Amino acid sequence: MSSIYHDILLDHYKNPRNFGNLKNANKKTTISNPVCGDKINMMVLIKNNKVNDIKFKGEGCVISTASTSLLTEYVKNKPLTAFCKKAMRDKKTAYIVTLDEDFILKMLNIHIGPVRLKCALLPLEALKKLLKN
Amino acid sequence: MLPTKQDFSIFKHNPRLVYLDSAATSLKPKSVIKTLCTYYEKYSANVGRGIYKLSQDATQAYEDSRSAVAEFISADPDEIVFTRNTTESLNLLAYTLGKNIKPGDTIVTSIMEHHSNFVPWQQLAKQKKAQLNIIDIDDEGRLNLSNLEKLITKKTKIVTLTYVSNVLGTINPIALIIKKIKHINPKTTIIIDAAQAVSHIPINMKKLGADFIAFSAHKMFGPTGVGILWGKKEKLISLPPYLFGGEMVEEVNIKNTTFKDSPYKFEAGTPSITEIIAFKQALSYIQKIGFENIQKHEQGLTKYAIHTLQKEFKNNIRILGTKNIKQRIGVLTFSFAHYHPHDISQILDEDHICVRSGHHCAMPLHQRLNMPASTRASFHVYNSYEDVDKLVAGLKKVEKILQ
Numbered sequence A: 001m002s003s004i005y006h007d008i009l010l011d012h013y014k015n016p017r018n019f020g021n022l023k024n025a026n027k028k029t030t031i032s033n034p035v036c037g038d039k040i041n042m043m044v045l046i047k048n049n050k051v052n053d054i055k056f057k058g059e060g061c062v063i064s065t066a067s068t069s070l071l072t073e074y075v076k077n078k079p080l081t082a083f084c085k086k087a088m089r090d091k092k093t094a095y096i097v098t099l100d101e102d103f104i105l106k107m108l109n110i111h112i113g114p115v116r117l118k119c120a121l122l123p124l125e126a127l128k129k130l131l132k133n
Numbered sequence B: 001m002l003p004t005k006q007d008f009s010i011f012k013h014n015p016r017l018v019y020l021d022s023a024a025t026s027l028k029p030k031s032v033i034k035t036l037c038t039y040y041e042k043y044s045a046n047v048g049r050g051i052y053k054l055s056q057d058a059t060q061a062y063e064d065s066r067s068a069v070a071e072f073i074s075a076d077p078d079e080i081v082f083t084r085n086t087t088e089s090l091n092l093l094a095y096t097l098g099k100n101i102k103p104g105d106t107i108v109t110s111i112m113e114h115h116s117n118f119v120p121w122q123q124l125a126k127q128k129k130a131q132l133n134i135i136d137i138d139d140e141g142r143l144n145l146s147n148l149e150k151l152i153t154k155k156t157k158i159v160t161l162t163y164v165s166n167v168l169g170t171i172n173p174i175a176l177i178i179k180k181i182k183h184i185n186p187k188t189t190i191i192i193d194a195a196q197a198v199s200h201i202p203i204n205m206k207k208l209g210a211d212f213i214a215f216s217a218h219k220m221f222g223p224t225g226v227g228i229l230w231g232k233k234e235k236l237i238s239l240p241p242y243l244f245g246g247e248m249v250e251e252v253n254i255k256n257t258t259f260k261d262s263p264y265k266f267e268a269g270t271p272s273i274t275e276i277i278a279f280k281q282a283l284s285y286i287q288k289i290g291f292e293n294i295q296k297h298e299q300g301l302t303k304y305a306i307h308t309l310q311k312e313f314k315n316n317i318r319i320l321g322t323k324n325i326k327q328r329i330g331v332l333t334f335s336f337a338h339y340h341p342h343d344i345s346q347i348l349d350e351d352h353i354c355v356r357s358g359h360h361c362a363m364p365l366h367q368r369l370n371m372p373a374s375t376r377a378s379f380h381v382y383n384s385y386e387d388v389d390k391l392v393a394g395l396k397k398v399e400k401i402l403q
Helices: A007-014 A062-077 A086-091 A101-110 A116-133 B030-042 B053-072 B086-098 B119-128 B174-184 B232-238 B273-289 B291-316 B343-347 B363-368 B385-402
Strands: A027-033 A036-045 A050-059 B080-083 B106-110 B132-135 B154-164 B189-193 B212-216 B228-231 B250-251 B257-259 B317-319 B331-336 B356-359 B374-380
Touching: A007 A062, A007 B250, A007 B385, A027 A116, A036 A116, A050 A062, A062 A101, A062 A116, A062 B343, A116 B343, B030 B273, B053 B080, B053 B273, B080 B086, B086 B119, B086 B154, B086 B189, B086 B212, B086 B228, B106 B119, B106 B232, B119 B132, B154 B174, B174 B189, B228 B232, B228 B291, B273 B291, B291 B317, B291 B331, B291 B385, B343 B356, B343 B385
Parallel strands: B106 B132, B106 B154, B154 B189, B189 B212
Antiparallel strands: A027 A036, A036 A050, B080 B228, B212 B228, B250 B257, B317 B331, B331 B374, B356 B374
16 A cells, blocks of 8 residues: 655645745634644635635644645635636636535545545635635 | 464454554454354344244343353343443433432542543533532543542532543552442442453452443454443332333333333343344453453553553653553553654554544543543554554654654
């Protein structure tokens, strides 16, 4: 069996991107998984329907940390939604509101069981919670 | 005599398996699995009702198991109630004993309980406006009994404690504690959660002094779906039924129902028949090995594991619980550097090493220890010194990957 801990994951775990405080954030949220103690504090600056900047802090396992790092990298400078429903259905552009479980698993490029799935989805949950506020 | 891995078919199907999660559930020997099938193949009829021979055979085998459990813990068969698991046994008690709890009464438990012996009492206390007092632990993970007289008073109706901690591995001096409790308040009902203890320590209900104990078959080489509640005869008689329905009634008419005597009044509906029948094989498996051999083997493994882990990883590993091997069973819970328990167990799994990570259904204890989660390796008779070596090698791999 090959390790799910491939180099990209480990790189993002050991050197998480967008890690730190975002001073001019206009939305902030904290999400945690009490089962394992993982905690993500996510901060974004949203301007004109776009994620202008995003940062996170917190503690977590390899999967949740790498997932958060990769996701923050991905959503930076991306639009939240399209301006009309027709454009939303157009799959050429990814809009942040449409990101889902499949997207995260493809991004991480791993197969995991239900317990670890929660770790992988924690940053997405944080992002969705943040955008709802 | 100690068994070999050959007694367990799971090793034939998973030859590289290093199973270190017996505190969650033990593996099942061939004799148990074979008996499970025999019932379905030869006499799979319901118990208690049929006049025909198959049903009588099933009923006989079912009752034989009850007698075997009674003998195993030095009790009488009519004091043995079959439930689904320890959790259900404890909930049965919280529900039935709870009817007599009044505002201002106290219920006492400890910080090292499994959720199944914590949440039912916490919720009962909330519902009844009773007070929940919690016995703390000392730095070595042993119950702190110094302020017992403050926690247990004349108003204490129930004290419910685990015999062995599923996280710390601590064996509580339960007979001594029971004596102390009864000395402070002889009217207090004492409940013991023996789920982690019963396959490691001989239990004699005639001597222990508790009013109730609860445990599960699946942690003692038996099938899942079988819980045991033992209660002193007069205590069981005094409790109302818990679940209503088939099998637990004597006579039903439109206005009224009369119930069977205990233990049957607590066994509503079709039970886990074949699981209960096969459980008898698990008990004789333990008896054949003998508690002395089980304890000697486990203490040897635990001592070796603590020694090797500390030698290899020095201050990077923090093993919970007492250093006194005689005061603990083969449960080793630890934190390892800053590595996340989920990552540790995931990497170990790549080498077929099964450990548990998380809070092990003991969140209040983890809060007390100021750690959100931990990693747990637990041993039983089928584990070898080689398994410990593989665990150490696996942890070195964890270090290499995550460092």
